[in-house]
Amino acid sequence: MTDAADGETFAPGQHPEEPHREGLAQRLNWLRAGVLGANDGIVSVAAVAVGVAGATTAIAPILTAGLAALVGGAISMALGEYVSVSSQRDSEHALIAKERRELAEMPEQELEELTGLYVAKGLSRETAQKVAVELTDHDVLAAHLSAELGIDQNDVVSPWHAALASAVAFMIGGILPLIPMLLLPAAARVPVTFVVVLVALAITGWVAAYIGGSSRGRATLRVVIGGALALIATFAIGALLGTTGVV
Template identity: 50%
Template sequence: MTRLHLNPERHLVSRIGWLRAAVLGANDGIVSTASLIIGVAAAAAKPADILVAGVAGLVAGAMSMAAGEYVSVSSQSDTERADLARERGELADNVEAEVHELAGIYVKRGVDPATADTVARQLMAKDALAAHAHDELGISEMTTARPIQAALTSAATFTAGAALPLAIVIIAPGGWLVVIEAIASLLFLALLGGVGARAGGAPVWTATLRVTFWGALAMAATAGIGLMVGTAV
C-alpha cells in the first residue's frame, strides 16, 4: 500500500503581521533620524547638538511608534472581539440559520449546495464560532490582531533602524557629515527594502527603489529646511 507523505506548506502570509511592523519600524527609524540629523547639520549646528537631536529623535520616535501601533492594532482587536461576541450571540439564538449562512458562503465559492451544507454542519459540530470567524468574518490565527507584539516590534525595529544613522554622527568627519549621512542612510534603506521584500516574497528591486526614493526625498526636504533656517539665523 502506497503512503502519501504530505509536507506542511509554509505560506508567506503568515509573516505579514510581524514583517509589516518590523519593516515599517526600521524604515521610519532610518528615515526620520537621518532626516533629522541632516536637517540639524545643514543648519550649521555643533556636533554635540546634532548628536543630542539624533538621540532625542530616536527615543521620541520609538515611543511614538510603539504607542501608535498599540492604539491602532488595539482598535482592530476591539473590532474583532465585538464581531466575535455578536457571532456568538447569533449562534446561541439560531444555529440552523447560521448553518445556512455558512453553507451559503461555500456555495458562493463554487461548492454545490449539498456538499456545502454537509461541510458547514461538520465544521460547526467541531467549533461553530471558529468556523464562522474564519469563513464569515475573515479572522484567523495568522491575521488576528496582537497589539503588544506589534508595539514592541515597532519600537525595537525603530530603535535598531535609528541607531544606524546615529552611529554615522559619531564616526563621520564634521565637514562631510551631511554627505556621508545621506549616502550611508540610503544604503541602509536599500538593504532594508531588499531584505523585507525577500522575506515577504515580493520583488526585491521594486521594494528597494521605493524605500530609497522616499528616503532620499525626506532627507532632501529636511536638508533644505535646515539650510534656510541656518541662513536666516
C-alpha cells in the same frame, strides 16, 4: 508531512513554503510593525540629524536633536502601533462575540448561512451542506469565523507585540544614521550618512516587499527615493538657515 529542517508538520498536500500556519497573523503583525518602525527610524532620525548638520558642524546640537528624534520617535511609533492594533483587536473580539451569540440563538439559520457561503464559492448545494455540517460538528465557531469573517479566534493580533517591535526597530534604525554623524569628521558626515541611510532603506524595503509578497525591486526603489528626497530636503533647509544666519 513534516519539514525535517524545523520539525514543523504540514497538512497533506500543503506546500511547506506557503504560510498556512497557526499564528501567522501574530508573526506578520510584529514583522510588519518592526519593518515599518525601522524604516521610519532611519528616515526621521537621519532627516533631523542631516538637517541640523546642514546648519552647523557642531556635534552638540546634532547629538541633542538626533537623540530627541530617536527617543520621541520610538515612543510615538510604539503608541501609534498600540492604539491602531488595539482598535483592530477590539473589533475582532466584538465580531467573535457577535458570532458566538448568533450561533447560540439561531443555529439553524447560521448553518444555512454557512452552506450558502460554500455554494457561493462554487460547491454544489449537496456538497456545501455536507461541508458545513462536518465543519459545524468539528468546531462550529471556528468554521463560521473563518468562512464569514476570515478570523482565527486563536490568532488575534497583539497590540503589545506590535508596539514593542515598532519601538525597538525604530531605535535600531534610528541609531544607524547617528553613528556616522557623530563619529566622522565634519566633511564626511553628510555624504556617508546618505550612503548608510540609502543602503539601510534598500534592505528594509526589500524585507517589507518579501513579507508582503510584492515586487522587491519596485518596493525597494520607492523607499530609497523617498528617503533620499527627505534627506535632501532637510539638508537644504538646514543649509539655508545656516547660511542666512537664522540659526
